[in-house]
Amino acid sequence: MKKLKVLNLYSGIGGNRKNWGDNDEITAVELDPNIAKIYQDFFPEDKVIVADAHQYLLENFENFDFIWSSPPCPSHSQLRKHLSMASGSKPIYPDMKLYEEILLLQGYFKGKYVVENVISWYDPLVEPQTIQRHYFWANFIIHPTQFEKDNIKITNKQLKEKEAIEILQQSHNINLDGYNIKNKRLLLRNCVNPKVGLHIFQEAYREKPRLF
Numbered sequence: 001m002k003k004l005k006v007l008n009l010y011s012g013i014g015g016n017r018k019n020w021g022d023n024d025e026i027t028a029v030e031l032d033p034n035i036a037k038i039y040q041d042f043f044p045e046d047k048v049i050v051a052d053a054h055q056y057l058l059e060n061f062e063n064f065d066f067i068w069s070s071p072p073c074p075s076h077s078q079l080r081k082h083l084s085m086a087s088g089s090k091p092i093y094p095d096m097k098l099y100e101e102i103l104l105l106q107g108y109f110k111g112k113y114v115v116e117n118v119i120s121w122y123d124p125l126v127e128p129q130t131i132q133r134h135y136f137w138a139n140f141i142i143h144p145t146q147f148e149k150d151n152i153k154i155t156n157k158q159l160k161e162k163e164a165i166e167i168l169q170q171s172h173n174i175n176l177d178g179y180n181i182k183n184k185r186l187l188l189r190n191c192v193n194p195k196v197g198l199h200i201f202q203e204a205y206r207e208k209p210r211l212f
Contacts (some may be wrong), residue, residue, distance in 0.1 A: 007060070008046075009053040009069040014039045015172055015191025016068060016116070017046075019198035027064070029053040034181055042174075054097050058104065066204060067105065067113040070192065071098045077118050094122065102126050102137045112204040114138040116192060132196055142203045147196055161185060 004024040008017050011028035012035060020026070026046040030036040033050045040048045049056065053069070061067060072095060098117055103126075105113040115137040119130065128135035129142045136142060168188035169175055176184050 004065045005063065007057075007064040007067045009057055009067065010071055011036075011039050011048075011053075012070070012190055013174065013176070013187055014042050015174065015188075015194055016070065016197030016200075017043065018172070018174065018194035020201055024066075029056045035187065038176070038179055038181070054101065057101060061105065061109050065111045066201075067109065067111065068116070068197075068201075069101050069105075069113070070116045071095070071101060073118040073190075077121065079118075094120075099125055106137075106139065109139075112138070112140055114142075114200055114204070131200075132193065134192065134196070136200065138200070138204070140204050140206075142200055143206075145199055147193060147199075 001023075006020075006024050006026045008014070008026060008028045011017065011030045014028065017026065017028070022043075022045045026043070028036075028039055028043070028046050028048045029051055030039060030048065031050065031052060036048050036050050040046070054071070057067070057069065074092075098115070102115050105115065106126075117128075117135050119133060119135055124135060126137060128137050130136070131142060131144070132147050165176070165184050165188065168185065168191075169177075172188060172191050172194055174188065174191065174194075176187070181187070
């Protein structure tokens with residue numbers, strides 16, 4: 001079977017990619033070199049590029065068969081709007097790079113794609129599919145499947161930091177104990193559950209009609 005050329009944008013530490021296996025040619029793009037190093041340790045067979053994922057997509061999308069993109073979510077997040085605003089944070093514009101990528105892929109990309117983000121505080125400008133705590137924009141149908149809720153409690157009043165990290169590591173089967181890196185809890189919270197990531201990757205290659 002021909003190997004797929006897979007692009008994993010804003011890869012983080014690779015939660016979405018964890019269960020994909022090593023049968024395909026996977027390129028990961030991550031801006032933070034410290035996070036990229038962890039990803040490379042976890043997935044030594046992948047090609048890891050430290051770069052701006054948004055620009056990399058524009059310049060390279062035609063070279064891949066499957067693209068996964070997870071653009072930054074804070075400006076779209078209900079949490080940021082409701083909790084941060086309550087504590088005095090100023091409003092910010094929703095980052096339209098999310099929709100730039102959706103429309104680019106929708107209009108120009110010949111392969112299969114999925115763009116992931118949080119469930120937004122506003123009505124999405126392009127209709128997504130929803131699984132667990134995420135929106136997914138894809139050009140294939142993602143069959144609805146039930147997944148356990150992620151344990152992503154927010155404040156130390158709800159859960160101590162060390163305990164929260166341990167719960168998230170167990171949930172995702174990802175171990176960061178050997179890494180001296182800030183915001184481990186946030187890194188783990190930002191991961192798409194590996195079971196969800198595998199389900200969507202498999203759904204992309206079912207025999208069924210494309211949405212676009």
